[in-house]
Amino acid sequence: MKMRDLQQGELLYEGKAKKVFAVRGDAEHLWLHFKDDLTAFNAQKRGSFQNKGAINRDIASMIFRFLERAEVTSHFVADLGESDMICEKLEMIPLEVVVRNRVAGSFAKKFDLPEGGHIPGGIVEFYYKNDALQDPFVSDDQALYLKAAKDQRELETLKRIAINVNRELVDFFLAIRVDLIDFKIEFGRNADGDVVLGDEITPDSCRLWDRDSKERLDKDRFRRDLGGVSEAYHEILKRMREVHGARAMGGGVK
Ligand code: ADP
Ligand code: TMP
Ligand code: ASP
Numbered sequence: 001m002k003m004r005d006l007q008q009g010e011l012l013y014e015g016k017a018k019k020v021f022a023v024r025g026d027a028e029h030l031w032l033h034f035k036d037d038l039t040a041f042n043a044q045k046r047g048s049f050q051n052k053g054a055i056n057r058d059i060a061s062m063i064f065r066f067l068e069r070a071e072v073t074s075h076f077v078a079d080l081g082e083s084d085m086i087c088e089k090l091e092m093i094p095l096e097v098v099v100r101n102r103v104a105g106s107f108a109k110k111f112d113l114p115e116g117g118h119i120p121g122g123i124v125e126f127y128y129k130n131d132a133l134q135d136p137f138v139s140d141d142q143a144l145y146l147k148a149a150k151d152q153r154e155l156e157t158l159k160r161i162a163i164n165v166n167r168e169l170v171d172f173f174l175a176i177r178v179d180l181i182d183f184k185i186e187f188g189r190n191a192d193g194d195v196v197l198g199d200e201i202t203p204d205s206c207r208l209w210d211r212d213s214k215e216r217l218d219k220d221r222f223r224r225d226l227g228g229v230s231e232a233y234h235e236i237l238k239r240m241r242e243v244h245g246a247r248a249m250g251g252g253v254k
Contacts, residue, residue, distance in 0.1 A: 032085045040223040049230040053083035056202040063201045070168045074197040090188025090198045094148045096127040099166045100182040124159045176239035181207035
């Protein structure tokens with residue numbers, strides 16, 4: 001596809017962190033715009049910082065490129081401008097798939113455990129993506145009852161890809177002296193019916209702790225009023241560019 005000829009179509013959806021546009025005359029792709037907005041607790045808490053959209057777009061596209069080389073297929077097609085991305089249009093699977101390597105966040109709260117404990121091998125959890133219900137945790141059987149996934153085989157596919165993504169990303173972040181504590185990903189079905197990775201992987205959707213200082217370099221800084229939110233996102237992108245930049249950049253259309 002010729003990126004330079006692309007024209008933004010109608011706004012199809014505005015979410016908490018992104019706007020989703022059609023691509024004019026092209027039903028197979030979407031135009032994602034990453035916003036500067038930041039929300040937490042199902043948008044009860046709102047904020048923003050300058051260039052957040054551009055930073056998250058850059059982080060997401062570098063990660064998708066990295067995963068592509070590790071044979072994890074995603075919806076990513078190309079960067080566009082500073083804060084936009086062209087992606088394959090997917091039929092989204094309404095599950096938030098969370099992988100945890102360490103005890104933190106809702107898992108720490110639910111089981112009254114201190115944050116930071118290792119979870120060997122990592123665990124996968126499904127949450128039903130529904131803002132009105134505040135994205136409740138669901139078992140495999142509940143996800144199937146809700147028709148969020150086609151069948152048990154599809155759920156197993158989500159788990160398998162999620163574990164693969166985790167294995168790749170743990171090493172990716174270790175290389176920038178960051179521990180990947182946990183993260184959330186979303187999947188969809190492409191035109192061939194294959195399950196592929198969609199949405200974004202950014203400090204909005206991951207917990208990232210500095211290996212040495214244990215400082216949080218992710219959206220928890222905003223959720224917990226720790227300050228230095230913008231600095232943390234900048235730091236992650238800076239380290240990614242230093243270490244992974246040469247391999248991961250390129251292909252963007254400005
Ligand atoms: P939310 O909907 O949770 O507020 P965003 O602001 O990030 O989240 O909005 C982006 C929306 O686009 C999400 O609902 C996400 O599921 C959806 N989405 C992401 N990637 C794709 C894709 N490739 N095809 C269709 N929808 C997508
Ligand atoms: P949790 O500990 O709050 O359940 O979050 C687990 C991971 O999922 C964490 O990295 C943050 C991410 N996440 C999202 O991306 N979106 C959400 O709506 C929630 C609740 C968590
Ligand atoms: N994604 C949710 C929100 O934006 C919750 C969170 O990330 O804490 O409100």
